[in-house]
Amino acid sequence: MKLSKWVIAILIVSLLLNIKATLDIGSMKNEIRNLNSKVNSLNHSLIDTVSNTINDIERTLEKEASMVNGFEYENIGIKDKKADYILSVNPKVYNKGEKIYFQIKTGKDNPQLIPAETEDNINFKATTSISIFDKADIDLVIEGENHKRTEKLDTIPSLAYKYAARINVRLLASSIRRNIGSSKRVFTYEYELINDSKPGEGTSIKEANLHIELNGKEIGTFPMKLEDTTKFERFHVLVNDYELQCNAGDEITMYIIAKDNMGLNYKCYLEEWVVKEDDITDHSSKRYRFGEVEVY
Secondary structure (H helix, E strand, O other): OOOOHHHHHHHHHHHHHHHHHHHHHHHHHHHHHHHHHHHHHHHHHHHHHHHHHHHHHHHHHHHHHOOEEEEEEEEEEEEOOEEEEEEEEEEOOOOOOOEEEEEEEOOOOOOEEEEOEEOOOOOEEEEEEEEOOOOEEEEEEEEOOOOEEEEEEEEEOOOHHHHOOOEEEEEEEEEEEEOOOOOEEEEEEEEEEEEOOOOOOOOOEEEEEEEEEEOOEEEEEEEOEEEOOOOOEEEEEEEEEEEEEOOOOOEEEEEEEEEEOOOOEEEEEEEEEEEOOOOOEEEOOOOOOOOOEEEO
16 A cells, blocks of 8 residues: 555654654753762762861861860980980960979870970970880870869870881791701701891891790800891801701791891791601791791
């Protein structure tokens, strides 16, 4: 059946309208997605603004409630594993006759009260020494005839690992064999200890020794030789054909003890073995810590 021209025209117009409607719907979907994206962006922006405003308000309230205008501490030197500090505080209000202290809390000992001194009744200062292995909470204490007020000022972090030498140990050669005809083991081990701090620019290692223990008792100490170098400090040791009487179940441990120019000590963990009945020497069942460095 042949369609009339009018019917064909109507069908074409209907098809075009459907196409246009489909395109319009797609465009509307894109606009809705863009609108949703903008709304989400505005929502996040608003949340961030409100959060920042709240934080600013909280900081302002804390500052207004604080008893001080400012607090500072300065490290003026390190000696005998202790850091010396100057503490300085500026109270908002100071009434004549009040006593001002800095309270030092390290978590190990009882809190220590240090009297603060002043020359102008504005800035109050005191000096203190804190172990470089400890972090210290610093509080301000103001005592009057009928009142006592306390406020936390700051926390001074531990300085041990800031000033400690950057030590690495490496195994260069190793062998263990049984001495024929006996229960002795023969050890040959070679190690190097590297301090990555450049000579003259950081903490210097003064001496290093390799130690061998049998069942927790030291049985051998071997000095490590400092190798001359301009790039870094290198200590070296070779333990060649070292005989050791071992029985099944015995534990053998090797480690390095080093000391630096500030008096800090370093224990560098190396090998840990257990002698087996079948003549096999295995690593200890304890946590294997080769290369781990403990500062004390």
